Amino acid sequence: MQTTLSEASRQLPRAEEAESILRSCVHCGFCNATCPTYQLLGDELDGPRGRIYLIKQVLEGNEITRKTQLHLDRCLTCRNCETTCPSGVDYHNLLDIGRAVVDAAVARPLDQRLLREGLRGVVPNPGLFKALIGSGQVFRALLPGGLRGKLPRHVVSAKPRPTMQHARQVLMLEGCVQPSLSPNTNAATARVLDRLGISVIPAREAGCCGAVDYHLDAQAAGLDRARRNIDAWWPGIENGVEAIVQTASGCGAFIKDYGHLLRADPAYADKAHKVSALARDLVEVLREEPLERLALHSDQRLAFHCPCTLQHAQKLGGAVEALLIRLGFNLTVVPDSHLCCGSAGTYSITQPVLSRQLRDNKLNALENGHPDVIATANIGCQSHLDGAGRTPVRHWIELVEDAMSSPDTGATR
CATH class of the missing domain: 3.40.50.1860 (Rossmann fold)
Incomplete structure (x- = not known):
């Protein structure tokens, strides 16, 4: 797609990347066939091709409106379109660039700002999130249906984790909401890995992966969380851990992007690249192991x-x-x-x-x-x-x- 960025857009940190992605799109529309929001709404601007065109207009200096923001907000960032695209368009990175420009130019209504700031304050904070979940369970019967649906129906308590005893070791991201919503998931992971001769090293200083902030109008805050996680994991990496395991694929996808997102940071570029290279979804670890041991x-x-x-x-x-x-x-x-x-x-x-x-x-x-x-x-x-x-x-x-x-x-x- 022919693209001519405006002078202001050319000053953006990721201008060259945005222009390259826009030029790779041939506007074929295959992406719309697998886009969930396009299937529901049938609006060209609620499909990847339309959103790419909106971002192109924004970066070429055209007016940015609340309508532009709305259509970008409706994108799930599911990346189904990337799987479908015959041209290999790096849609999610273009969307991140476009959203940052639009959100800087268009003020959100007060209710949206409060909601997003509230989510950013609660979700990445495991202690606060756990307290709110606990309070919600106590008053569950009094809550409206929409809020009740956000509470877990049945919480399986975390069973004891095995002691560290194996030469093979991995790090594991504990996550921010999973310890409250499904506390036994990571404990079960540690026990299964232990059966296969792999110990999980605790790294409690590692917190939210950063995706919540990054996708709620606070990209800088999301990258700061990424840097803190890198610092928390680095001693284990220096000691030779095999992998950084994630049991939540959403966190894993974001951690695997650390190297790309921090590539221009002189203090963290190399470390971020190493972390992304070590990041493994749990299935990537287990599928290489002798699973017959699990019986x-x-x-x-x-x-x-x-x-x-x-x-x-x-x-x-x-x-x-x-x-x-x-x-x-x-x-x-x-x-x-x-x-x-x-x-x-x-x-x-x-x-x-x-x-x-x-x-x-x-x-x-x-x-x-x-x-x-x-x-x-x-x-x-x-x-x-x-x-x-x-x-x-x-x-x-x-x-x-x-x-x-x-x-x-x-x-x-």
């Missing part, structure tokens, strides 16, 4: 929801499914498995109507094969889908650990 047995029928951040951002579509089949699980067929569930970080709160439509469509597809339980690989998707009150939704590693610890295996809980 699993399970009769449950599973439907696996592959999060967008796993299949489109990390290009690991089918990886968890293959691992679960290898372990003996009975997986159902899920139609349109490439489509987003509508969680998308805080999207379910900032765009609740569209998010609920996408969630209900996704659940209909997931329940098509009448599964006993739905498994997923991202805490945001897990909470969002389970909040509908239909088929239970859990992280896949907990189901693996349950089967590993069942009486049939002779293992003890």
Whole structure:
């Protein structure tokens, strides 16, 4: 696509990157065929091609309006379009650049500003988030339906983690909301890895991956969180850890982008590149291991929801499914498995109507094969889908650990 950036746009830190991405788009429209919001709304400006055109106009110096901001806000950043695009357009980075310019030029209404600042204040803060979840559970019956749906239906308490005893060691991001919404997920991960001869090194100083701030009009704050995590992990990296494991694919996708996002930072560019190179979704670690050691047995029928951040951002579509089949699980067929569930970080709160439509469509597809339980690989998707009150939704590693610890295996809980 022919592009001529305005003089002001040429002064942006990522101007050259934006221009290169715009020029790579041939405007074919294949992306619209797999865009969730375009399928729901049928508006060209609510599909990737239209949003790219809007960003092009912005960077060429045309007027920036609230309407421009609205269409960019509606994007889930699911990156399905990147999987579909025959030209390899780096859409999500262009969207980040465009959103930053638009948000700097267009003041949001007060209610939106308060909502976004509130989310940024609460979600990345594990202690505060846990306190609010606890209060919500106490007063659950008094809450409106929309808020009740954000509370976990059933919290599996974290079982004890094994002591460090193996020469093979990995770091693991604990996350910001997962310790409250699904506290046993990381504990189950540590126990499964321990069975395979891998110990998890705690790094409590590492906090939120930075994605929440970065995608809520505060890119600088998100990158500061990335730097703090790099500092927290660096001693372990220097001591030779094999990987930095993530059990939430949304966090993993963002951490794998640290190297790109901090490449112009002289103090952190090399370290960020190293962190991104070591970042592994849990499935990337387990699929290389001798899984027969786990001796699993399970009769449950599973439907696996592959999060967008796993299949489109990390290009690991089918990886968890293959691992679960290898372990003996009975997986159902899920139609349109490439489509987003509508969680998308805080999207379910900032765009609740569209998010609920996408969630209900996704659940209909997931329940098509009448599964006993739905498994997923991202805490945001897990909470969002389970909040509908239909088929239970859990992280896949907990189901693996349950089967590993069942009486049939002779293992003890």
